[in-house]
Structures are given as C-alpha cells and as structure tokens.
Amino acid sequence: MRLSHFLFICLFSFTVSLLSAQEITSPDGQFSMSFSLDASGAPTYRLNFKDQSIIESSRLGFDLVNDSVDLHMGFRILETETTIQDETWNPVWGEESKIRNQYEELLVKLEQVSTERKLTIRFRLFDSGLGFRYEFPLQEAMGHFAIAEELTEFAMTGDHTAYWIPGDYDTQEYDYTESKLSEIRDLMVSAITPNASQTPISKTAVQTSLMMKSDEGLYINIHEAALIDYAAMHLELDDERMVFRSHLTPDAQGVKGYLYTPAHSPWRTIIVGESGADILASRITYNLNDPSKIENTSWIKPMKYVGVWWEMITGQSSWAYTDELKAVKLGETDYSKVKPNGKHGATTENVKKYIDFAAEHGFDGVLVEGWNEGWEDWFGNSKDYVFDFLTPYPDFDLEGIAAYAKSKGVQMIMHHETSSSVRNYERHMDEAYQLMNDYGYPAVKSGYVGNMLPRGEHHYSQWLVNHYQYALEKAAEFQIMVNAHEAVRPTGVARTWPNLIANESARGTEYQAFGGNKANHVTVLPFTRQIGGPMDYTPGIFEMDVFNGSHVNSTLANQLALYVTMYSPLQMAADYPENYMRFPDAFQFIKDVALDWEKSIYLEAEPGYYLTIARKAKESGEWFVGNVNGFEGRTGEVKFDFLDADKTYLAEVYSDQADAHYKTNPQAYEIRKVAVDSKSILKQFSAPGGGYAIRIREASKEELKSVKKLK
Template sequence: MLATWLTFFHVAKAQELKSPNGNFVMSFSLNNEGAPVYALIYKGKPVIKPSKLGLELKNDKKSLLNDFTIVNTTPTTFDETWKPVWGEVNAIRNHYNELAVTLQQKETNRQIIIRFRLFNDGLGFRYEFPSQKNLTYFVIKEEKSQFAMTGDHTAFWLPGDYDTQEYDYTTTKLSEIRGAMAKAVTENISQTSFSPTGVQTSLMMKSADGIYINLHEAALINYACMHLNLDDKNMVFESWLTPDAKGDKGYMQAPCTSPWRTIIVSDDARDILASKMTYNLNDPCKIENTDWIKPVKYVGVWWEMITGKSTWAYTDDFPTVQLGITDFSKAKPNGKHGANNENVKKYIDFAAANGFDAVLVEGWNEGWEDWFGNSKDYVFDFVTAYPDFDVKALHAYAASKGVKIIMHHETSASVRNYERHIDTAYKFMKANGYDAVKSGYVGHILPRGENHYSQWIINHYQYAIEKAAEYKIMVNAHEAVRPTGIARTYPNLIGNESARGTEYQAFGGNKPNHVTVIPFTRLIGGPMDYTPGIFEMDIAKINPGNTSHVNSTIANQLALYVTMYSPLQMAADLPEHYNRFPDAFQFIKDVAVDWDDSKYLEAEPGQYITVARKAKGTGKWFVGSVQGDNARTSNISFDFLEAGKNYVATVYADAKDAHYKTNPQAYTIRKIKVTNKSKLAQLCAPGGGYAISIEEVAKK
C-alpha cells in the first residue's frame, strides 16, 4: 500500500514536507483532474491515505475543486517558545515546517493558497483566499476536505449535530457508526442531527496497530463549525460545515482564510493529551495587558437548582412575564428561589472560610419564570435583580470577606437580545465588582432558524469574548461552540462547557468512562468548566423527586481537578456535603488551578488517564487518576519529582470495596514518603480513581 502511494505521488510530482523531527511526511500533489490531494505518513506508516481538498461554491460557474495548476510553493521553518497567561505548562514551543502551495484555476484564473504546517505532533492545513479581481465575495455550499482512513479504526465519537455537543461518547468501529447512531442521539433541549454517519470533532480514533489519531480544527473565526461525515464503505471522512438559516455554509469576502484542519497523531496516547498544536495554530495574545486575567476556584448557587432542590425563578404567581411590565415587587416568593440574600451569604461565608476565590450565583435576575421554550426575544436585560437579591449589599458583603461574585448571563439563545444589552450588562458588572461572567445559550437560537454553530453565531461568540476583553471581563461560555484554541489569542476566555458536563449526572447520569474520553476530545481545543467535586451521589437525598445517580466515586471526583484541566474550577456540590467529608474536601481546597508543568503518566482513551501537575510558583505537585467502567491497578513512578529531595504524598484513593454505583463514598486517605525513585501501585475501582497532593519535606 505504501509503495502504491509513493508511486502515485511520484508520478504526480508531489511536494513533500517533513516534520522537524522527521517522524511525519506529508505529500501534496494535483491529480489528473487538477484536484489538490494530500497524504500523511507517521514513522513510515500511512495514517491519512490520499485525500482530496477543495470547496464547493454556491451559485458560481465553477467551484474551487479542480482544474488547478501549481503556481508557487513556499517552504518555511518556524521555531519559537511562548508563555501562556494560564495553562498546563508555563511555556509552549511552537515548532513547525510549513509549505504554502499557491494554486491557480485555469478556467477562472482564481488563486487559492493551501497552507500546510507540520509539527512533531501532527499536521494542520487551511485554505487562504488572497485579494484578487476574480474572487471577491463568494458563498460556500460545502467544504470538501477529506480525511481518508487506513482502516476500520476504533472511534470515540459524538453524533454530528448543529446545536449540541452534550451527548455521551459512543465507542465503536468506524463501520459500526451507522448502526449505533440512533441509540447515540439521546434527547436534548436543542438538537439538529444531519447524517447517520456524521460525527463531531474533536474525533479520537485508534487503529488496529496502535496508532492514535485525532481530527479537529483550530482558530475557528468567521466560519462555520466543521463536522465530519463518514463514507463508511471507503472509510473516508469529509468536512461538513454547519449551515445557517438559509442552508448556506459561509459568506466570505477575500482576502480571508478558513480555520485550520488538524490531524494529531502518535503511537502513545499520552502525546495526544500533551499536544499544544491547536493553540499553536492560533494567533498570539491580542490583549496587551493581561494582569487582570486570573485563574479562579469557585463555589456556587447552581447544583441545588440543577438537582431540583431550589429554583431559578422567584415566583409562581405569573403565567408569563414581560420585563418592564411585570411587577415582581408585588409577587409572592415561591419559597424555593436559590439566589436570595441569605442563601448567597451562606455560600460567600463558605468560600471565604475555605479559601475559594468566588461564588457563582444563577437565577438572580428577573425573567426566569418563562425563560425557556417560548421563542422569546426579550428574555432578560441582565441588570434587573429580583427583590430578594440585593446586588450592592451582596457585593459589599463578599468584598468584606475577600470573595468575588461571578455574574450569570443566560441568554436563552436569544443572541440578538444579548448583543442589544451586552455593553450595559458589562458596565453593570464592572460597577458592581464582577470580573467574570458565565454565559449560556440554552434552547433554539434566535434569530429563528439559525444553528448554534453556524457562521453568524460563531461570530457572536467571538464578539462577546472580544467585547468582554474591552471591559476586562473573563468569560465562561456554556452551550457555545466547542473551543478551537482561541483562548491563546483571547485568554479572558477562561472556560467553556461545550460538552456533556457534571450537570448531566443529575439528569440521568453520565457513563463512568466519560471522563476518560473528554481530555482526548473536548479538551484538545481548550479547558472545560466541567464542574466536578460531587460528594453526594444519590440525588434523591437532595431532591426526592430526582432519582438520578452520579456515576463516580468520591476519589474519582477529586482526581478530576487534575485530569480535567481548567483555570476555572468549581467545587460544585452543596456546602453541607463537603462538611460531611472534610478530610476528602481538603484536596479540593489544596489543589491548584494554574500550572508550571504537566506530566501524562498513563493514558488510554475510554479506560484511564493519570496526570501529574506542578502548581505554578509553589513547587507542589498534584496527581489525578480517573478510571472507566472496570477496576484496574494503576502503576506510576514519581520520577517527575526533583532528584535528591524528600516529599510527603497524601493519597486519596478508592477503598477496596468502592464502586461508582454501589459504594461511591468509600475512600481511604494515607500519607507516604516519596522521592523521585518511588513507585506506586494503586487500586482504582470501577468509575473510581485517586488523587495525590505532594509537598517537599522541609530539611531539619
């Protein structure tokens, strides 16, 4: 097979590009029809067979698919090291070899550039459209980038969907996706599936011979989000962009570019987790002064609403509400409203007593009584509080305790309404001491007919981030598009949801192996606000009407603070539950949220992940290990510690009889002395794991 490819590219006079370490070889040529074709080899093994590139245009006499000649090829090399504002490491190397291929279409005289960047961990490519007379404004009907697989790989996938990423992962062979799709598409508030073989990026795969392959995109700016549609007879993925309300997939004006299409490859799963290629394909930071961007550990008035113990709404008096008309001062409180002064103060006190930076408060503002499902344009104004939430008094109280309050902006997917109010809302935040906002886009997008991941809505998410930067506000966007490394350019984007998070544990539960897949997929593009730290697994004990169960052990929940990287970490459970398990809660209090270094010790998608991280500026290390469905003994070395020093490690682990379903709160805590020569064999229960905090022993 490899010989056949090489013959093909030799005949076609292929251009060749090698990675800096020589492990990757990318070949590019034009086929007999003048269509661009590329292929990728890793350590002598094909990973992407010859695959076509191009774009189909709408209402145009000729698409950008074939009839090309090569006008110019420009090879370059780039090598830099840059420092992220926050991150898993304190410095990132950006080292690649590049090949820019300028193509001219014979019939139209149009030019496009396909730019390839080959790193030591994979390939990125994008389309560029230079300024030219024959290509000014154009509409994309579909992008036709192909990724031809070399076999029937095992895939860890989510159903392709224009409106949600909140599905559990399905693990099948590529050939089995079609048969498994109906079961994989579970109910969601807003969803639009498009194909029985369509899947989302970031897509993680493993070949029969042990090659790990990840397909995604980077720098999604002014373009529709890419899905992948599988030709399951030939095992070829092709890009499938999210359409707008008219069915169009991109309105473009040259000069412009597409996002990068990324292929991360290794024979070691740990390398996929460690890859920074997605960030490296984004522009450097555009915020001149980033001193105000700070990692945050927080608690919040949230889980009690998610579980149904309390409500976002203030009253049950009104069948419908209209802001500016409905008089909430005359309404009878329902007695279950979570965002009331007394309850919020309780969370502020808890945060202050336990060293947390902030308190998130949801349901503080008027409009929650009929916020969802009514195709309602003017839902919230983001500044008018309910009668039982005193903005200024709570700000003063929090400030007196050294705690911030995190603002919540649920848009109910009414994008126009949010943009209408966004400046006023951000000014209100700054006037009242709010430095961070959690935004949400639950429901069907307004303008009606738009999708969550179409070009116009992608531009809205970017607008909100950039507008927030003007006001020095950090953003944690929920239900927005999955991240593509844009946090390098705008590091005030300190968190996203954009996947099935902990809240689904109260909506019926996540699969135990869910957290062993997300770091290989969702986290490739940026951190996730996963909201871990649940200690009470039986939701009926919080709300008797909710019989959901959290499919995790307490030790697993602790480990998530290390394995599920984010500079924004929530202790999501109720304060009273942490007070029941103060010894386990100590790890959440101690664990850092910003890091100088990270070491991936063990990894296998869908089965287990073990990570060690060095806290920024302290020298302390923290280890987290999460386990999937089956029990396992984790074996690690402490060789990441500094030689010649002694440390004490506090190990929070599953008890021998722990099990995510039957005995999730069974854990042990022990202290052991370790050096960089020490090793550990630790039992991990089904749905379990362990967490370790490590501190140097002071010399006597």
C-alpha cells in the same frame, strides 16, 4: 549550449517540479506530508508517520453557492514556498508555562485555470501531527463568495476504533460511543439522546474533536483550530471507502459560510501518536492560533469557586422567583405584586451563606444563577426580549451582596443566560458588562440554552461563531473573563483571547442529575473536547444520590482526581457546602489543589479506560497527580521520576477503598501519607468509575519521620 535551449530546459524542469508532489517533513523527521494535483487538477494531500500511512490520498476544495465552476479541480500550481519555525511562547494560564511552536511549513499557491481564481493552501507539519488551512488572497477574479460545502477529506487507512458523539448543529451534550468506524451507522440512533436544542445531521456524521485508534496501535485525532468567522466543522463518514469529509454547519438559508477576500478558513488538524499520552501532550491546537491580542493580561486570573447552582440542577431550589407568572414583560411586570415561590435560590440570605463558605475555605469566587428578572418564562417560548441582565429580583440585593463579598475578600461571578436570544444579549451587552464592572464581577458565565433566535439559526453556524467572538472581545474591553456554556466547542482561541477562561460545550456534571453520565465519560473528554481548551466541568460532587432520584456515576475519589485530569483555570466545587462538611478530610484536597501549571506529564492514557496525569503547580512548585478510571477496576503504576532527584517529599494519597464502586459504594475512600522520592513507584487500585488524587509537597524532617517511605 544555445540560450534558447537552456531556457527551454529550465522551464521544463520548473514545470515538472510544480506538477510533481511537494513534500515536507516534521522537525524530528517522523512525519512526512505530500501535496499534489491529481489528473483532474484537484488538490490532494497525504500524511505518513514513521513510514506508516495515516491519511491516504485525500482531496481538498469547495463547492460554492450559485457558481457554475466549483473550487475543487482544474488547478495548476503557481508557486510553492517552504519555511521552518521554532519559537517558544508563554501562555497566560495553561497546562504548562512554556509552549514550543516548531514546524516545517509548505505554502502552495494555486490558480484555477478556467476562472483564474487563486487559492492558497498552507500546511504546517509538527512533531505531533499536521495542520492546514485554505487562504483566499485578494484578487480580481474572486471578491464575495458563499460556501455550499467544504470538501476536505480525511481518508482513513482502516476500520479504526473511534470515540465519537453524533454530528449535531446545536449540541455537543452527548455521551461518547466507542465503536469501529463501520459501526457508526448502526449505533447512531441509540447515540442520539434528548437535549434542549438539537439538530442531528446524518447516520454517519460525528463531531470533532474525533479520537481514534488504529489496529496497529496508533492514536489519531482530527479537530480544527482557530475557528473564527467560519462555521464549525463536523465529519461525515463514507463508510464504504472509510473516508471522512468535512461537513460545515449551515445557516438558516442552508449556506455554510459567507466570505470575501482576503480570507482564510480555520486550520484542520490531525494529531498522531504511539500512545494516548502523545495526543494529550500535543500543543498543535494552541500553536495554530494567533498570539494574545490582549496586551495587559494582569486581570486574567484563574479562579476556584462555589455557587448557587447544584441545588437548582437537583431540583432543591429554583431560578424563578415566583410560580404565578406565565409570561413576563421586562419593565412592565411588577414582582412586588406576586407571591414568591419559597424555592428561589438566589436570595440575599442564601448567597451570603455561600460567600461565607467561600471566605472560610479560601475560594476565590461565588457564582449565582437566577438573580435577575425573567426566569419564569425564559425557556422554550421563542422569546426575543427575555432578560435585560441588569434587573435583580426583589429578594436579591445586588449592591449589598457586592459589598458583603468584598468585605469577605470574595469575588462574585455573574451569570448571563441568553436563552439563545443572541440579538437580545448583544442589545444589552455593554450595559451588562458595565454593571459587572460597577459591582466588581471579574467573570461571567454565559449560557445559550434552547433553539436559536434568530429562528432557524444553529449554535455552530458562522453567524453564531461570530456572536461568541463578539461577546468575548467585548468582554475584553471591560476586562471580564468569559465562561461560555452551550457555545461552540473551543479550538484554541483562548491563546488569542485568554479571557476565554473556560467553556462547557460538552456533557458536564449537570447530566449526572439528569440521569447520569457514563462512568468512563471523564476518561474520554480529555482526548476529545479538551483538545481545544479547558472545560468548566463543575466537578466535586460528594453525595452521589441526588434529591431528584438521579445517581452520580463516580466515586468520591474520582471527583477529587477531576481537578487534575479535567484541566481548567476555572474550577468549581459544585456540591452543597454541607456535603463537604460531611467529608472535611477529602474536601481538603479541593482546597489545596492548584489551578495553574508549570508542567504537565501524562503518565497513563487510554481513552475510555484510564488516565493519569501529574502536574506541577506554577507558584508553589507542588505536584498533583490525578487518575480517573473506566468501568473496570484496575491497579495502575505511578513512577515518581518527575520529582527532583535529591529530595524526599510527602505524598498525600486520596484513593478508593478496595470495595468502592461508582454504583454501589461510591463514598468508600481512604487517605494515607507516604514519603516518596524520584525512585519511588506507587501501585494504586482504582475502582470502577473511580480513581485517586495525590498532593506531593516538600515537608519538614519531622513530618517525613512520621510516615512510611514508599519504595
């Protein structure tokens, strides 16, 4: 064979290989993902699971601002690389003490022929699904650029059942709707309920994490991971083709993002399983984030806390010191000349009561809201210089409280409500964090209630995502843990910055005092909001009829179970101390339950209907089981085969009584003790809106003799 002929054959073979589909499989061989260019040179991908199509051929790319040639077709493949990864890492805190990160990766390097612009797409296929992101290498043909829209598609294979909330640039605080994809358009109007700041997107836009279930019984979840320096992604449904397309949050000018090379997008994630438990067990979101950037993490510690909060939410006390002021100018308003309203919650006397309660019952911290000047005109006034996060009201002894808490072995949790004036927060941040260091506050609860300042910006735009990241990294400099409320939904960033100990970013317990959450709300959140990280849900309400006339749609046993099912290393006992003293035997579970886990097992999991999780505590080795139930009563089954085979344990079961109901009889609970081993099976009733909680521990022979053995 002549050399020229040989080179022609090699070149032809190389060209054909780059034009044909590139495919990778998951480590266990169950998933396959293929990438190809269509006839127009547009990048496309497909995802299969066990020979079933999950995502049909879907396009990738971008529309750019002020660019005659957009970045979504006319490409050729320059090069592909395939690698494998298998490692194990240890989170600072989490649902388990070790996480395996195993995947096969496909890197596709593209060039747009007409512009010579380079675009790389990186795919990682795990045993539980797919992650992929766009990468923009440093290049002469592309420096600074602005995104008009990301064009990532997720082509569904059918009219799946979905658990969704409306797409919105400013809030995630909605109840979930269960419907077919084809029904989203008709149900959108009723799904949009009032909020302090909201900007709904369209009649078919929904938020991630989006949970779905196919008619064939497959569970599918779409979200994003490692959201940094980029706008949050929503999903807009073409309900004729059943195709979702990404919809990024714009800034005040309507631009979706400003980037410069080298740069990359967040990861787009698709988690798939044959059961709901498979979705909850996936660690794709965390694995797609970078390892911790905090070298010394010894100061990052899970906390269980109480606080001056629920009494304000229910209208029994106020954040504001006085009712006389219609406007406040910090540094000029003299609070000594106004009359206190007599309802202020953050008084030295009241806070000391919470500190005493925390110390007596073994809680780590006390949160105090409304301690600082400025609450009289904080909301709805588009006010820039709203708080300084430094100056206490006259009736709050900042120094005295710090000393008193220290003497009781209790830590204080700071509250920074920004009123969404982010420039003002950044203006005071260094001094505010230093004040926390000076008085021994290890954690801050930050808030972003109301419309954003600068005016026209949105809570989930690139600009605000960068602010939340700035606050988090600045807090790490001062060794402060962050619990951000009303911020962008989490995307696993807590792996990289583990001082992000919790977020709200969803409809939490406070809405139980604003008209109530749906009784099945807590059976959906772990499949949606918590895919990206822990939630400060503020559970533990024992009195369901609150002072403002609202009713908490939950049984007392359900509230106990939340400490297991709603994972967070930061957990609040949110009710009034006196309500816990009415039910001291039930309160014992909140005192006993762990915060940090060695292992988690998802025993039953059906979004919107029921959820049962068993977790092994990292330090004590005790097991805790939590079950939360939806609208209909049911009897579930717990197999204790996760226990050591050669041991017998004492199980303390906190459960609904037979006549319990979240509306009519929420406080009907019972507590019983039984002996269990790895062969035991518990059949347990859960009331509508109910559930149960179990503590499992090793016990003496004498204790075990006094209880019945569960078969």
